[in-house]
Amino acid sequence: MKILHFIHVTFAQAFYRWAMAEINPLHPDVPRIMQRQLELKDKATRIFA
Numbered sequence: 001m002k003i004l005h006f007i008h009v010t011f012a013q014a015f016y017r018w019a020m021a022e023i024n025p026l027h028p029d030v031p032r033i034m035q036r037q038l039e040l041k042d043k044a045t046r047i048f049a
Contacts, residue, residue: 009044
């Protein structure tokens with residue numbers, strides 16, 4: 001189950017990285033995307049900690 005959860009988090013991180021590359025830096029959702037990226041990073045480290 002941890003593996004599936006880790007795969008999901010990894011794909012979500014890739015999606016948000018892509019979104020940040022494509023989105024206008026002045027878009028109002030940028031802070032929310034950045035916050036979500038930090039949450040996913042923390043979640044990925046906690047999965048196998």
